[in-house]
Amino acid sequence: MGTFKIEGGHQLKGDITPQGAKNEALQILCAVLLTPEEVTIHNIPDIVDVNKLIALLEDLGVKIQKKGKGSYTFKADDVNLDYLQSEQFKKDGRGLRGSIMLVGPLLARFGKGYIPKPGGDKIGRRRLDTHFEGLIKLGAKFRYNKEELFYGVEAEKLTGTYMLLDEASVTGTANILMAAVLAEGETTIYNAACEPYLQQLAKMLNRMGAKISGVGSNLLTIEGVKALGGTEHTMLPDMIEIGSWIGLAAMTKSELTIKNVSWKDLGQIPTTFRKLGITVEQKGDDIYIPAHKDGYEIQNFIDGSILTIADAPWPGLTPDILSIILVVASQAKGEVLIHQKMFESRLFFVDKLIDMGAKIILCDPHRATVMGHNFKSTLKATTMVSPDIRAGVSLLIAALSAKGTSTIHNIEQIDRGYENIDERLRAIGAKIVRL
DSSP states (O other), X not given: OOEEEEEEOOOOEEEEOOOBOHHHHHHHHHHGGGOSSXXXXXXXXXXXXXXXXXXXXXXXXOEEXXXXXXXXXXXXXXXXXXXXXXXXXXXXXXXXGGGGGGHHHHHHHHSEEEEEOOOOOOSSOOOOHHHHHHHHHTTOEEEEETTTTEEEEEOSOOBOOEEEXXXXXXXXXHHHHHHHXXXXXXXXXXXXXXXXXXXXXXXXXXXXXXXXEOTTSSEEEEEOOSOOOXXXXXOOBOHHHHHHHHHHHHHTTOEEEEOOOOGGGOTTHHHHHHHTTOOOEEETTEEEEOOOTTOOBOOOOTTSOOEEEEOOSTXXXXXXXXXXXXXXXXXXXXXXXXXXXXXXXXXXXXXXXXXXXXXXXXXXXXXXXXXXXXXXXOOBOOEEEOOSHHHHHHHHHHHHHSBEEEEEEOTHHHHTTSTTHXXXXXXXXXXXXXX
8 A cells, every 4th residue: 555755834836737637538548449440549647547447458459559658549450359258357347437438339339348347436326327228228238247246238239219317427428428329320318418528528439430419518419320430639638637736726825837727628616716715817728826825715605605615517516626625625714515416425534634623514424514724723744544536635735735744545546546646746846755
């Protein structure tokens, strides 16, 4: 189990460039299975979850060449379907949440797709019903082995249909979309997820020859085609990492510039940090955060009631950012209610922050009230264990702002979502060592 040792309480300064988007990468990489032709992808983040998926594709028989930092070509012209039934696949697929999105492309192109029950963050229930219900509506037969926790879908052919998703699942929409592009006839997906990463997937599929309309809305129409070709694709910067650096700058009273953030794809993130009193300036396609020497003050609602920040399907606030918002609020002036609607275990890391001296009341598994210190009382260094990717980086931000030396164990969780985070933080002045 890896460990970070962090000497907190230091101001940081400089520029930091966000990595490619983790959540986009997991979708885009699965889409290479839809064509036997070459697909080139740029700005792929060098992180554990993405590297696991690339290795899984290689084991499936996809020819992969690294062209440079973050750039790869993929050619799925000789896919080994026998691997899907192997014990090795059952082991490898179980360790990665994103592996579920292999099912749609495999089903569409080869008539069958299998997956072990995938792992990932321990942040509450993350059901797969939306994925499989959509694939069944396209004509797939579903089977589930309870003893091995192994899912399968098979179909001689897929036929387009209308479907209303029971939830706007991002990975569910991606999976169904990738299956529908090769289905016969027209498919309509209502209550589709519409976040930027899914828009990126749809645009990439259209460049490959798919016929998808309604991109960016919650109503997608797909006219099935017989085959897809190769393409080239560049991934967006990771909006969650961008939010992490905004929070880091505020908590450490640091002057930071976040480079090439793709402002038009950030949604509610800049606005939400501004509600906490943080200055978020747009300079071209960069974000500039000045040093908040006098702290930052949370806005109330216009009737004077306490500000509530809650997650919602896009274009609402992404749930992945709430852990960071909560930590940042711990040193603001004022109070805020954080409402995590989607995952019932994601707020359980607040006990670590309370140990550090934060004033937080965990109301229930979904809500926490934060009473900010306004930097009158700094957080205290402590020893912690990272429970998941986003909570892990939130604890790291807390440690970098705290007086003294903190230790964070189980940093493999952070490495799953953040590329070389210790090196990049040292480059802007952080005192962090990987043990």
